[in-house]
Amino acid sequence: MNNRFVLISGCSGGGKSTLLTELRARGYPVVEEPGRRIIAEELAAGGGALPWADAAAFLRRAIDLALEDMAMAEIRSGWVFFDRGLVDAASALEASTGEPVLHAICSGHRYHRRVFMTPPWPEIYVTDSERRHGFEAAxxxxxxxxxxxxxxxxDAVVLPKSSPSARADFVLATLGDDNASTV
Structure with missing residues (x-):
């Protein structure tokens, strides 16, 4: 387990990226969501590894990118916050294809034991050119x-439905008892 790598996951459109923007503003390193980066690349290149075109190819790329992100984050010190990551992609690939990848991939590449989850929040949920699925799918x-x-x-820790600043305070306070060094 990498005790410094903190995964922010949960419901699409639940405020993950906004929370991570707040954490970055406070000086913490943040790793951008693999899925959003892949979608931007695929759309720019006219590629087909998109969640609405070829979900399996998209998720395999997301797994590869999440592994690269974790390896590159090793050079950072202290907390490193991830906007989604390996667990999200492997879980989705296994759920959609039945391939038994989740435990095989995730057991050797770990985040901090506490994963912060953004709950469904219909009042802030929106779709866009990269998030085309509806609230029910999210x-x-x-x-x-x-x-x-x-x-x-x-341990899945559900984030309160509050301002980005209050959410960041909650995350940091929850992590406060833990050591941010590599175990």
Missing amino acids: TAEYRRLMETLPMLGY
């Missing part, structure tokens, strides 16, 4: 992750 994704995380030995 909620199903959240439920799947809430079942998956404990099976992988993580």
